[in-house]
Amino acid sequence: MKTLKFALLISVFTLLPMTQSMAQKGGKLKMWYDKPASNWNEALPLGNGRIAAMVFGNPAKEQLQLNESSFWSGGPSRNDNPDGLKGLDSIRYFIFKEEYKRANNLSNKYLTAKKLHGSMFQSIGNLNLAFNNTDGFTNYYRELDLENAIQTTTYQVGDVTYKREVFASQPDQVIVVKLSASKPGQLSFSASFDSQLQKSSTALDANTLEMTGLSGNHDGVTGQVKFDTRAKIINTGGTTSVEANAVKVSNANEVVIMISIATNFVDYKTLTANEVEKCTKYLAAAEKKPYAKMLKDNIASFQKYFKRVNFDLGTSPAAQAPTNERILNFSKSYDPELVSMYYQFGRYLLICSSQPGGQVANLQGIWNGSNTPMWDSKYTININTEMNYWPAEKTNMPEMHEPLIQMIKELSESGKETAKVMYGANGWVAHHNTDIWRISGVVDFADAGQWPMGGAWLSQHLWEKYLYNGDLKYLESVYPVLESACEFYKDFLIEEPTHKWLVVSPSVSPENTPTGHPSALVAGCTIDNQLLFDLFTKTIKTAKLLKKDAAQTAAFQKIRDRLPPMQIGRLGQLQEWLQDWDNPKDQNRHVSHLYGLFPSNQITPYTTPQLFDAARTSLNYRGDVSTGWSMGWKVNFWARLLDGNHARKLISDQLTLVDPSKGGMSRGGGTYPNLFDAHPPFQIDGNFGCTSGITEMLLQTHDGSIDILPALPDDWKKGNITGLKAYGGFEISIVWDNNQAQKILIKSGLGGNCRIRVPNEVSLADGKALKAAKGDNSNPFFDIVKVKEPLISPDAKLNALTLKKTYSYDLPTEAGKTYTIVLKK
């Protein structure tokens, strides 16, 4: 019996990667629809990290809305307010005097950028294919196959079945469209480009379209990014001809269209590339390759990342419906497979929007159909950009993290001047937004923009990556950025009068104004203290590992020790500010003071139980339903609070269908028919945040051990996930049933002790007992932090914690070896 069960368990793993059982309609990793997209939030996204398309799948008029990741308004530019030093001391003075309005006025005058509040990510335009004779089409079907990164549309007219396949090739750097029909000679259409930013659009010959354009002027900066885009139309059978600015295809059997896009962008300071040369080069190389080979190569390149993680929560009859209906029904039905698909969609989106050597996934990833998108579709670095990258390492896609690491290095260059010019400080600083030109000044207005902590938050990613890869050479390459970030705060921090703590001022707890205050401006808010505690701790650790200047490390240590501790206020909540100002009715979407709970590990159940309880109290006051990204964050919070059912509830709140025809902004969150997260409007961070959160429900490594199934909801009784990454370079696969871990595979990447915490007793697969965990974990990558004791208000009521019983074991490992652990019999 025992062996039979074990054999069954093994087969779960060996069956992976799984086969598609439903070739026709849908399947485990297929989003599908029975109608064409009637608007952008129903169209389906493709991307190769540099170029992207939204495909509408309309039989009469196919539309591919195109993006290129470097096509932004303006050009190389800065936005430091040169008057900063004239106002800084007075602003600080008024903040300590609690004259916030005066501080705010001065801040807007002396610190907020005088012009340029960031550039906009813009759309290249559309490739349009207008077809003849599609009236009365039947058997319509449209899908996005997440496993093969290909979009397909099929429909029937009379007795002819038409098929369109589209993918964005990473190896060949073109978007490829294949049109076919079940009978010869049936394909007739007209192809043309259009764009609001076009300079020209022409048919170069009977098989080639070209469109050129220039990015828009914005906030006083002239548009300087030039693009060239070309479509090569290769027909089998039939004829092609030039008709005005279009290519007309008549009676073809099959047509392959390759779309190439390039810009003059070289890097954030340089726009000297020849876009025409680049564009034609991609196209010339692609044209030589047969379609089947291109498709095969792209699938291989995509699956190299995608297939590292397989996730299965089982299925149900609800999974038979089109994707939009499944979202609509989600809260009323049992559809675990929508969760696993949504999870994998997050991974799909990151592979498609963030490739090594390319741009960082912005507020909309790489998909934007507007030339004046909401918040410029740029980088909001007081939460949103960081959130985009939460799933990168833990879902085994470290390569996708690289553009962010590169952006941080570049910001550390541009931010040096900002530190000097605005604050007379050494080191580098960035505020709450940046863009492709790496602006680092204050945008919008003081209450949102005066947050000199964007660089501090981003810098956490530098260390985080090391905890997964253990690569000292990599760490050496980012040390100057960490060191320079600390140097800034060494100069910028000031002593607050009451406790003599060192605090950041002027600052804000991101986008939240304390109730009754005329301005958000404050000194020493909790997230700032937490970020600096982490920044200094990580930089000191790095310096020690790399044997850097001991005197400087000691100076950093002194600063860190004078930062304010976390404080528990009168309501038993974690205080958002230095003072006990929290309003229990405050439901702001930002929950910045819980940065310490997630993504940081300063607040954990096993090391800081009082803070853990206070964080939960704060989160309960904040409520559940909010913007998409806020709910994505809350899935992570509730997972870290070890409450799987509450995390599961937030997933349900997020998977609420939003009517895409309703434009504008609201605070309601939700999901569009194409599974894009809704702020609303569309903002991609919620997708990535939720994928990260689901991972945190199944695996965590921040509290001194690898926690297996730490926040499994009651209704995810059975499932399996493979290939997740944990600190220390471990790769973990888990099979569970009956809410118990049945089998755990641990592949050790770097060797060392692997401490695990499991909801049930386990043993090695050969029946040998595992050693019970003892003392501190000897594996340095598990990175326990020891924060200062919190200050607790005399009125605070804290709840006694009762944590579920778990079992902890120590497993010494060798790099490269895999260990199998099973439920103890």
Ligand code: FUC
């Ligand atoms: C911050 C958030 C908003 C939005 C914007 C892009 O300003 O407060 O909700 O996500 O970024």
